[in-house]
Amino acid sequence: MEGFSAALAIAIVLAAFALFVVVKTAVVVPQQNAYVVERLGKFYSVLDAGFHLLVPFMDAIRYRHTLKEQALDIPEQICITRDNVQVGVDGVLYLKVLDPQRASYGINDYYYAISQLAQTTLRSEIGKIELDRTFEERSNINGAVVSELDKATGPWGIKVLRYEIKNITPPRDVLAAMEKQMRAEREKRAVILTSEGERDAAINTAEGKKQQVIKESEAERQRQINEAEGQAQAILAIARATGEGLREVASAIRSEGGVEAVQLRVAEQYVEQFGNLARTTNTVILPATLSDVGSMIAAATNVLRSATPPVRSTTVAARPPPPPSPGRPPAGP
Known part of the structure; x- marks a missing residue:
């Protein structure tokens, strides 16, 4: 029994020694790791990931490094x-x-x-x-x-x-100063933006007024041009109508009895206007003599006769002039 006990103790010691040797010699290096091995105190090698065997009592792992970031x-x-x-x-x-x-x-x-x-x-x-x-x-x-x-x-x-x-x-005091500076800077930018907005608004308003004045002036100029053209056309139409009327009057005067009709018309208008002298004002202007009426009619008749060409006629006999009416001078020289 004593021999068996001694043999069992020796076996246990040998098994423990073998296990110790295996642990010391077999090494498994994980992925993304590296082990630095020294042999007898001197650098021997670097073990990468995987299974490795070391020499017992000679090799030793001194450093373990991870290769990860x-x-x-x-x-x-x-x-x-x-x-x-x-x-x-x-x-x-x-x-x-x-x-x-x-x-x-x-x-x-x-x-x-x-x-x-x-x-x-x-x-x-x-x-x-x-x-x-x-x-x-x-x-x-x-x-x-x-x-x-x-x-x-x-x-x-x-x-x-x-x-x-x-x-x-x-520091806190510097932070406070920075906050004040930042607030002042923002207020400054706000004021600048406000002033720029007001400036742009004033410019836009002035530009609008300028365009309005320009448009109004152009409209006024066009209105004046249109009115002037209308007045010119009206004057031209009146002139044309007046000329046409004068031509008709001249033609009527040249016809038979036209001079006598003019004399009668002038005399009627003279008498009519002479009768209206004292109706509107207190001042009355009278001719120096009553014979002025006859002289005026005679002068108008002479003008018409000088401007009217003589009418040639072989069939109409000359009429004697009518006797002058009382208070009316005879026509003609």
């Missing part, structure tokens, strides 16, 4: 801008391990080193610009930080992909 939080820090304003800035950094060997032996802790380098680079970039431009130049600041970090992390086997600023926090 990693996000490193950069804590908030106080930065001083170009115009001496303190702002709190934090961000997030994205990096990736490209060379596990250099990442293991190039630096002790690349997370800490990259975080510190990102903070110092960020302070340097913020100090180059003024506070008002920090929000506008965010993309430029991110690019500058990535460029500087990429230069430093190249020998470490780390690739810095991008950097993003999360928050820029100015």
Whole structure:
């Protein structure tokens, strides 16, 4: 029994040892991971994803790296801008391990080193610009930080992909001043827009009045032209009618008995107008002698006879002139 117990203990020890050796020698590397193996304290190889066997008591896994893209939080820090304003800035950094060997032996802790380098680079970039431009130049600041970090992390086997600023926090008094400035700027723009609207409205109103005056003047000019043309046509029609009437009168005078009819008509109008002298006013103008009537008729008759061509007739005998009426001078010279 004692021998059996000793043999069982030895078997158990051997089984435990074998299990220990298997655990130490058989390694399964997950996908997107890399293990750095040292043999007798010296770098031996980098194990990629898959199953691997190590030499017991000689090979050892010293470093385990993930090959995935990693996000490193950069804590908030106080930065001083170009115009001496303190702002709190934090961000997030994205990096990736490209060379596990250099990442293991190039630096002790690349997370800490990259975080510190990102903070110092960020302070340097913020100090180059003024506070008002920090929000506008965010993309430029991110690019500058990535460029500087990429230069430093190249020998470490780390690739810095991008950097993003999360928050820029100015002091409260600066925030209040910025709010006042923003409010004043908006009020200024509102006043400018209002004045521009009023100016455009005044210009449009003046332009409308100008067009109205122009249209009214053109309408007035056209009206005057139309009236002038109408008056000209009326005058021309009256002149034509007057000429036609005068021609008819002249033709009637040239006919037989026309001169006597003119004499009778002139005498009737003279007597009629002489009778109306004292009806409208208190002033009466009388001729010097009553013989003026006869002389006027005789003068008119002489004018008509001189303007009227003689009528040639061989069949009509000349009539003796009628005897003059009482108070009327004889016609003719």
